[in-house]
Amino acid sequence: MKRPPMLMYMRIQGEKGGVGLWLPLFLLLPLALVVFIILSPLILVGAIVLWPSGWGKRAFLALRAALEIFWSMRGLSVDVHSGRQCVSVSVI
């Protein structure tokens, strides 16, 4: 079973200095769940209105695909250096 990403580390280094940032992704999931529960009546109404046109189903599939992409991000690493400047993103 795939595990969701837990942390994201971003680092941007410029000529004069840099900044590093740890993002706790594991905190995003409970937050997203709370937002989803609060907005669920609106989402339900939106789905009922949009379902006949086909966009409701598409929106649900897009949400599922977005979650799948988020779940698959563990291990992603981008590291770009140009002279003294550098941008790094790692998903752990």
Add this chain to the structure above:
Amino acid sequence: MSDNKKKILEMLAQNKISADDAYRLLSAIDGGEGRRESNNKAGTAVKDKAKYLRVTVVPDPESERSGNYDRVNVRVPMSLIRAGIKFTSLIPSEARDKVDLALHEKGIDFDMRHMKPEDIEELIGALSDLEVDVVTKTGEKVKVFVE
């Protein structure tokens, strides 16, 4: 039974070779097939283990010393590529037609509507064999590979 083995047995029956020679030749064929089989198994195992698509750009040492260089190191999980390809099925038909047309204009006859989950697996499998190794005029080494 392989054609080679049949030929050896026919030659033995026609007394063209001795029993010892036939035995030696048959053993050599069996050994070769065994090695090929184990190589194939190893290749499949490597494909199954392929986890990341890597793209690296390594500058040449001189430009690195001078401080004027670009270095890139990207690692993309295969599962993310798989999920991304699945995402293409959600592209609205109007946009998909435009993409297909643009690809057709570039000489790529590829219809995204006919993309099936089996095709995705085949595509990922083909990616596992991918290896690009380029050295530019400025001495930069560009590598794209799967690990």
